[in-house]
Amino acid sequence: xxxxxxxxxxxxxxxxxxxxxxxxxxxxxxxxxxxxxxxxxxxxxxxxxxxxxxxxxxxxxxxxxxxxxxxxxxxxxxxxxxxxxxxxxxxxxxxxxxxxxxxxxxxxxxxxxxxxxxxxxxxxxxxxxxxxxxx
Amino acid sequence: xxxxxxxxxxxxxxxxxxxxxxxxxxxxxxxxxxxxxxxxxxxxxxxxxxxxxxxxxxxxxxxxxxxxxxxxxxxxxxxxxxxxxxxxxxxxxxxxxxxxxxxxxxxxxxxxxxxxxxxxxxxxxxxxxxxxxxxxxxxxxxxxxxxxxxxxxxxxxxxxxxxxxxxxxxxxxxxxxxxxxxxxxxxxxxxxxxxxxxxxxxxxxxxxxxxxxxxxxx
Numbered sequence: 001x002x003x004x005x006x007x008x009x010x011x012x013x014x015x016x017x018x019x020x021x022x023x024x025x026x027x028x029x030x031x032x033x034x035x036x037x038x039x040x041x042x043x044x045x046x047x048x049x050x051x052x053x054x055x056x057x058x059x060x061x062x063x064x065x066x067x068x069x070x071x072x073x074x075x076x077x078x079x080x081x082x083x084x085x086x087x088x089x090x091x092x093x094x095x096x097x098x099x100x101x102x103x104x105x106x107x108x109x110x111x112x113x114x115x116x117x118x119x120x121x122x123x124x125x126x127x128x129x130x131x132x133x134x135x
Numbered sequence: 136x137x138x139x140x141x142x143x144x145x146x147x148x149x150x151x152x153x154x155x156x157x158x159x160x161x162x163x164x165x166x167x168x169x170x171x172x173x174x175x176x177x178x179x180x181x182x183x184x185x186x187x188x189x190x191x192x193x194x195x196x197x198x199x200x201x202x203x204x205x206x207x208x209x210x211x212x213x214x215x216x217x218x219x220x221x222x223x224x225x226x227x228x229x230x231x232x233x234x235x236x237x238x239x240x241x242x243x244x245x246x247x248x249x250x251x252x253x254x255x256x257x258x259x260x261x262x263x264x265x266x267x268x269x270x271x272x273x274x275x276x277x278x279x280x281x282x283x284x285x286x287x288x289x290x291x292x293x294x295x296x297x298x299x300x301x302x303x304x305x306x307x308x309x310x311x312x313x314x315x316x317x318x319x320x321x322x323x324x325x326x327x328x329x330x331x332x333x334x335x336x337x338x339x340x341x342x343x344x345x346x347x348x349x350x351x352x353x
Binding site for chain 1: 244247262269270271272273274275276277278279282284307
């Protein structure tokens with residue numbers, strides 16, 4: 001259940017680490033896996049060991065998004081249980097999303113982490129193909 | 136009626152009037168009570184026989200517990216061998232319990248393995264809740280044990296000590312979390328594959344399979 005002010009993990013390499021939901025698009029209810037939302041980047045990701053105090057400039061250059069940016073995103077994991085048509089239910093331990101541009105293509109080039117299979121139903125096959133695993 | 140006698144005192148005049156009125160009233164009343172109605176069964180008209188339809192036999196008598204019967208037929212349909220029922224029956228000492236690591240093979244999609252943290256016994260709607268960690272993210276899935284989509288359920292590893300709770304929801308807490316059980320499951324599958332003669336190697340777990348594919352691409 002992603003709604004206004006929900007904080008999500010961003011699991012792509014676009015440079016955002018934690019984003020906040022600002023709007024659920026085309027719906028008047030909470031977003032679930034596969035739904036498109038608008039987010040505000042709250043925390044940037046600094047990449048691993050090379051990002052020391054001196055490497056801050058280079059990391060910000062590598063990051064495609066900055067703190068405070070407003071972007072579109074797709075929810076890929078939710079803490080809320082999601083029931084499938086066959087009666088099975090899937091529930092993840094966190095809320096996560098992937099940033100996309102307005103055309104619907106992912107901003108990042110790789111994803112780390114499992115994503116829900118509902119993305120296929122919602123025609124997000126590009127994200128599915130980037131993901132290391134889907135469930 | 137008798138003419139009213141004029142009197143000196145108005146009150147007495149009233150008295151006589153009232154008395155007369157009362158008399159009149161009683162007279163009419165007596166007249167009405169005199170009327171005798173005809174007896175009801177005096178003239179029997181055409182006697183009609185009303186058709187009475189018997190109520191159908193009660194289902195309660197012939198079919199004591201319909202829900203139970205339906206459940207039984209459904210289970211017989213979905214689990215003809217009775218293996219699934221046996222795996223989760225309380226009377227079976229070999230049954231799967233909460234805390235065991237179970238592997239659910241699906242007809243569509245890859246198998247899912249995880250620690251069983253809840254068994255919900257509801258006849259045909261019985262389900263199990265499995266928890267695992269995939270790519271460092273905790274994942275929980277409910278599966279219906281009689282679902283036609285579920286090909287088989289295997290016990291990978293049993294809990295060494297019987298759990299003293301019916302639902303191990305505390306396994307979600309970081310203190311008790313078992314983490315990924317992928318290694319145990321992979322070892323189990325390898326041993327099964329060796330026993331069967333490399334049959335089990337075909338249906339490998341999801342994580343490994345996908346990773347290999349990804350490596351091949353890049």
